[in-house]
Amino acid sequence: MIFLNLNKNIYIFLFFLIFFLIGIYIVSDYGISIDEDKTRAVGFVSLQYILKNFFPEHLDKLNKLFDLENYNNFEMMTTSAGVVTSGITFNLPMAIIELIFEIKDSREIFLLRHFSTFLLFFISVYFFYLIIKNRYNSWFLGIVGALFLIISPRIFGESFYNNKDLVFMSLFIINLFVAIKFLEKKNFKYTILFALMSALTINVRIFGIILPTLVFIIYLINILRKENIRKKITKPLVWCLILTLFFVILFWPYLWENPIGNFFHALKALSDHKLRLDIFYLGEFFIDIHSPWHYHLVWIFLTTPFLYLILFFAGFITIVQRIIKRLFKIEKEDSYNDLWRGNKELQDLFFLMIFIIPIMVAIDSRSISYNGWRHLYFIYPSFLLISMMGLNMIKIKFFKKKVKYLYSALIILIVPNILWMFNNHPFQYVYFNFLAGKNFNEKFEMDYHGASNKNAMEYIIKNENEEVKIYNLNTTDLYLSKKFLKKEMREKIKIVHSPNDADYITNNYIDWRGETKPTEFQVPENFEIIYEIKVDGIPINTILKKK
Secondary structure (H helix, E strand, C coil), rough: CCCHHHHHHHHHHHHHHHHHHHHHHHHHHHHHHCHHHHHHHHHHHHHHHHHHHHHHHHHHHCCCCHHCCCHHHHHHHHHCCCCCHCCCCCCCHHHHHHHCCCCCHHHHHHHHHHHHHHHHHHHHHHHHHHHHHHHHHHHHHHHHHHHHHCCCCCHHCCCCCCCCCCHHHHHHHHHHHHHHHHHHHHHEEEEEHHHHHHHHHHHHHHHHHHHHHHHHHHHHHHHHHCCCCHHHHHHHHHHHHHHHHHHHCCHHHHCCCCHHHHHHHHHHHHHHCCCCCCECCCCCCEEECCCCCCHHHHHHHHHHCCHHHHHHHHHHHHHHHHHHHHHHHCCCCCCCCCCCHHHHHHHHHHHHHHHHHHHHHHHCCCCCCCCCCCHHHHHHHHHHHHHHHHHHHHHHHHCCCCHHHHHHHHHHHHHHHHHHHHHCCCCCCCCCHHHCCHHHHHCCCCCCCHHHHHHHHHHCCCCCCCCCCEEECCCCCCCHHHCCCCCCHCCEEEEEECCHHCCCCEEECCCCCCCCHHHHCCCCEEEEEEEEEECCEEEEEEEEEEC
């Protein structure tokens, strides 16, 4: 038994070690996303606020490192999209590290942020493994589930640069594990941990409040069901509520002066936050606040590997059927009338609610309908957890005595996905499954982050010895991408605002103004295509050179 356990631990260690080493090796391959400069500013605005009130002697050092002239209104920044939707849980520590080590080179600054984003994702994958291992009492299924999360092309690609949605998803996974343990153990240790993680998650995005809310409801139901130990289990809940409120205020400087008023102010700012961007969806442009009700559902099912979709539907049907049976038994006053039986069934119900409720809110509000479904990435772990239920159900029903055949089939089905990610590196974030069709560029936005602009400029400059002038044909930000290049490359690039002044033109087919569809961009006749970055044969960024 000791030998078997040793082997098991070695397998787990090697799995996560390989994943970590791959991530470190390729982190610099990815470009920079929209708003990374703004989220960085959020951290420095918050740090300035803290230093001004507690450590004013360090303000000069901060001002030399970061120009806050355009970000001097803390209340404005805190109630804008920057802080309300991305918070300071990630951005403030990044600003502190920059200040301590006096990091000044723009490439080093954003590489640090990208490495930290991946590191947090890596940690969350381990907690995702623990959630599945805890649910099924199987380390092997835990590894399979962790592999599913890693081999999700869009999630994997964005785990290196998306310090809003992927940071939120990563913290949400960790908090989900702690929430499960809190419901199981109901001890002081997990009371503190759950309160702490809930506050950190809420601070990244206010929608993180869904986990403590669901836990509170489930906990109340348990209190009502267990009269004999009601006093004993009520105490952790009360402490959890108090500590969560305390940590939320502690980690959110904007709340320090007026906790209740400013929190509701932030909530209002979030509900009022409408960019009014034109989004390209199903071949037409829509204002983000008027996108169709099915916008998120379509994006989820067209950008998730088909295998996971099949398993999800199997798991979804299994859980829903069980809930319906429990409800009928309640109506019949059955002697065993619980909606769930034990912690395992409770977890399944928990995962289902976490997946369904945010989608319903998104459909109803329509206020976060742009850039695909990245604002709902935090429900993807629950999607995969329901998929794992489907896999477990298939194993029990059809492969009970032949599990090796099931796992062999899984490997065969996963390998093409791995090969796709390898062949399309580092542009996994433009993944569509076969349901989207071959010409997905005629229906959907592709590189809406503009991350490929970095790779396009690297291609242009690698064979140039003198300064080159580059014009961007679309509405993404070349200036931001330029900051992520090596210093010697940045010095050879000048970004111009007219094709007449340009030596090169780049085009990643995004138009936030809603004027030009991806297939209708027109380029000057005196330019010719010299290179195209393609995904599945579709160009996501085209480089043209003056003839």
